[in-house]
Amino acid sequence: MQATVRAPITGILLVIEMTSNYEMILPLIVTCLGATMVAQTLGGRPIYTQLLERTMKLSMRSKREETKRKAMKRFTPTDSSK
16 A cells, blocks of 8 residues: 555554554564565556546646637637528
């Protein structure tokens, strides 16, 4: 979990809070830091960054399409002789 969102300390604290097992602090630290290093080595970006970029692209695309649609309505000739 923590390597996906790049928040190792938050991941450690959440697990300790949920389990109330303070004997697991050292193994959790080692595991979380190891997972973070592997994720950084593989070059992946945090999932929330990717979701934000995808949302922004979709929003920009829909705004562009709406602008085109409005422009086409404005310049489309209408038959007003009827």
